[in-house]
Amino acid sequence: MTRKKVLRHKAIIDELGSSPSMRVGELSVVLGVTKETIRRDLEELSEQNVISRTYGGAVLRQPSEAVLSERHKEKREERSAMAKVAVPLLKGAKTIMIGSGATTVHVAKRIAFEMNNITVITHSFGVATVLSLNPTIKVIMAPGEYYASEGAVHGAQAVRFLSELSADWAILGASGITSTGPSDALMEAADVYRSMIAQSECCMITADHTKFDRQAIAQFSHWSDIDFLITDKVPSEPLRKQLVAESVDIKLTTP
Template identity: 30%
Template sequence: MLTQQRKKLLLDRLATDGRIIAKDVSRELALSEDTIRRDLRELAADGLLQRVHGGALPASPTVANLAARRSMAREEKQRLGRKAATLISRQQRVFIDGGTTHLELVRALPLELSLTVITHSPTIAAALEPHQAVDVILIGGTLFRHSMVAVGAAALDQIQRLHIDVAFIGLTGLHPKEGGTTGDYEEAAIKRAVIARAAETVALMTQEKLGAVSAYMVSSVKDLASAVVPREADLKGFARTGIELIRA
């Protein structure tokens, strides 16, 4: 079997089964595991899957740059943002992560709602300008331009001094076994710190992120209280994880 044929078979298997086990595929095709692992490495380098121990899982497409992400699933993000806004109560201390879906959350907040918003995203902070009843705490640090958020030691130090009622965290993948992941090492550390300081954490997940995996671990599924997901999403894999799934 030619290399391109093998790669197509691997991607088809991933789309059908949701994962690839290298040992099983090598036995099925009567090829060495080294050959299958090499194919998986090359597919991972092209961003077509995420390698994990023993095989591969679907890669999240949402590690694209910010300009590209703005045009992805706009209507879906608006639905998620509107639903997430209903989970916020007056006078809460709310952390809002960066990202295009969280921007829709801010846009859906009632102008008269009084609360404190903590964010490490200058984009989110600027979007709150019309909300005169909202106190905004902007976390500083090194700007990670891919997501337009602050990362690094200074940001971590500030976050570790907070008490947060509810945190809305951005993930590029949420998998029932692999948990919540993202595509940057420093950003993952910030997200873990926020979750550790929050009484409740909510993830807003567009459909292409569900079942997908990125390079860096943020949390297990059980670390999240709930996830706001599209009403049409297939959620069978999450049935026994304990996370509350809120359809929008």
């Protein structure tokens, strides 16, 4: 590899480090080379597992998230506190869609103790299990391909099933939170989340501060489609400004 290419690859990585995702045209302008050159560079960096290609651009590759069973052992107090903030917002809801994840299971557990006579639609076995503590809650499981690492089902069948239903709320977690929107480390999960958002009147994202300014591989929404972000710390100023501009209500566990 020539020194010029090495320097160009480093420059691309530096650009993606400061801007979580960039398009080919933007990188071409910034680095002063053709789009064809940028595309070849991105393919090489992708083969080295340094970046992940997106439609028309690239993002830095993030370390894979730990499997759900491991994530459940972390940040229990923070997740419990977020659930305490989230559930009062659901007052009056009759039908709720809940995505998979460690934090959403905590929210579901609090729903089981504080809400009655509602219907919950989910693709997460963990969510369904904790809701079973309350016999007045009707749980509807989406069908699909089972992913053991997440304890949830995904795939076209799940998406199609959800597209035929509607809900008052969607409650979702996220692997990454950037100014462009929430994202997930699993593309199949992102497909399910898009469907839940599309079929719900309101949507909240529950994510702790370690997800801030981190871009996962699959963005599943723009902030214009999200009503609340439930979190444990104030986001960085650029991120906070974007959330405010998009009318996202930030709810903190500690004011």
